[in-house]
Amino acid sequence: xxxxxxxxxxxxxxxxxxxxxxxxxxxxxxxxxxxxxxxxxxxxxxxxxxxxxxxxxxxxxxxxxxxxxxxxxxxxxxxxxxxxxxxxxxxxxxxxxxxxxxxxxxxxxxxxxxxxxxxxxxxxxxxxxxxxxxxxxxxxxxxxxxxxxxxxxxxxxxxxxxxxxxxxxxxxxxxxxxxxxxxxxxxxxxxxxxxxxxxxxxxxxxxxxxxxxxxxxxxxxxxxxxxxxxxxxxxxxxxxxxxxxxxxxxxxxxxxxxxxxxxxxxxxxxxxxxxxxxxxxxxxxxxxxxxxxxxxxxxxxxxxxxxxxxxxxxxxxxxxxxxxxxxxxxxxxxxxxxxxxxxxx
Numbered sequence: 478x479x480x481x482x483x484x485x486x487x488x489x490x491x492x493x494x495x496x497x498x499x500x501x502x503x504x505x506x507x508x509x510x511x512x513x514x515x516x517x518x519x520x521x522x523x524x525x526x527x528x529x530x531x532x533x534x535x536x537x538x539x540x541x542x543x544x545x546x547x548x549x550x551x552x553x554x555x556x557x558x559x560x561x562x563x564x565x566x567x568x569x570x571x572x573x574x575x576x577x578x579x580x581x582x583x584x585x586x587x588x589x590x591x592x593x594x595x596x597x598x599x600x601x602x603x604x605x606x607x608x609x610x611x612x613x614x615x616x617x618x619x620x621x622x623x624x625x626x627x628x629x630x631x632x633x634x635x636x637x638x639x640x641x642x643x644x645x646x647x648x649x650x651x652x653x654x655x656x657x658x659x660x661x662x663x664x665x666x667x668x669x670x671x672x673x674x675x676x677x678x679x680x681x682x683x684x685x686x687x688x689x690x691x692x693x694x695x696x697x698x699x700x701x702x703x704x705x706x707x708x709x710x711x712x713x714x715x716x717x718x719x720x721x722x723x724x725x726x727x728x729x730x731x732x733x734x735x736x737x738x739x740x741x742x743x744x745x746x747x748x749x750x751x752x753x754x755x756x757x758x759x760x761x762x763x764x765x766x767x768x769x770x771x772x773x774x775x776x777x778x779x780x781x782x783x784x785x786x787x788x789x790x791x792x793x794x795x796x797x798x799x800x801x802x803x804x805x806x807x808x809x810x811x812x813x814x815x816x817x818x819x820x821x822x
Contacts, residue, residue: 478505478506478507479504479505479506479507479528479529479593479596479597480507480509480526480527480528480529481500481506481507481508481509481527481528481529481530481531482508482509482510482511482512482521482522482525482527482529482530482531482553483508483510483511483512483531484512484513484515484518484530484531484532484533485511485513485531485532485533485559486513486515486533486535487533487535487561489561489582490533490559490560490561490582491511493582493583493584494508494531494559494584495508497584497586497589498586499586499589499590499593504590504593505593505597506528506529506593509527510525510527515543518532518543519543519546519547519550519552522547522552522553523550523552526552526553526554526642527553527554528553528554528555528596529553529554529555529556529557529592529596530547530553530555530556530557531557531559531580532544532547532556532557532558532559533558533559533560534558534559534560534563534567534571535560540558540567540571541567541570541571541574544556544558544571544574544575544576545574548574548575548576551640551642554596554599555577555592555595555596555599556575556576556577557576557577557578557579557580557592558571558576558578558579558580559580559581559582559584560579560580560581560582561581561582562581563579563581577592577595577596578591578592578595580592603649607649607652607653610632610653611653611656611657611660613628614628614653614654614657615657615660615661615664617702618657618661618702618705620711621705621706621709621710621711623706625699625702626699629695629698629699632650632653632695633650633691633692633695636649636650636691637688637691643687643688643691644687646687646691647687647690647691647694650691650694650695651678651694654677654678654694654695654698655678657698658674658677658678658698658701659674659678661705662674665709666725667708667721667724667725668705670724670725670727670770670773671704671708671727671769671770671772671773672701672704672773673773673776673777676697676776677697677698677700677701704769707765707769708724708765708766708769709724710755710756710757712754712755713754715750715754716750716751716754716755718740719736719740719742719747719751722736722739722740723736723762723763723766724766727766727767727769727770727789728770728788728789728790729790730790731763731766731767731790733747733748733759733760747759764800764804765804767789767790767791767800768800768801768804768805770789771785771786771789771797771801771809772805772812774788775809775812775813776812776813782809782810785809786798
């Protein structure tokens, strides 16, 4: 339902608007409130947001000043001026200030239907844009494209500039990032060994600073991309089976000899091709995979550190601790305490 506020003083205009058979289920637009107190109109709109405000132009209500404030502060999605005696200067200035329509009595239903369609199309356009952004973000993951950083910066700017209400901007960003995360976990089943979706899906707060939340959520999403790209770097088809074998068995025997035999590939060839395509030697990559699995187990289970090391086939506890600290900058025990660790890629 599209909520509508009537801000009118004239009883004639009010009755004209109310008698129009355009409100309710037939159009989806519903009059939710009526006010004649123009002095407190801005204050009202700052508290309650409407899809449409019908604002009467009268000689004493300074309609263009009100309109300018509403548009500047993005206090509603659409504003239309209604009037009994429109004058050219007011009409012209209203359109310059961004009014969505200027309607004069006697009102015609077709003009309102046209206005409603404009508002609905704008909303549908936003939905389409969200779907496109989701697909574009998935494409950055598929190609492990670092240009995603600039794209996320653009998404942040767009969300903060296009929405009149920052809570709506947050909701938009949340829908996009949420859908991308869920799709990625469906496409790449190995992700469950290293990440929990809820760690990256945007969450709301009791008394949120929406702009700060949007920035934080986009930063977290970018962190997820960097983590993803470290585990699943850009590679040719020849390494796909090898990467998936490793990623799906972080607690298994991932020695080069074992994997060579499992995927029927020459050991020295594997070592050479692996380093050439991924630019990381095989042993370092396997250690990265195991460290990320260790980080997941530390964060999401109550397993003892010594048991995690054993599960990941590290027989030398000292070596495990050394590798973990080299990766994350802290010991496993420090990493486990959220308040005291600083996450590093």
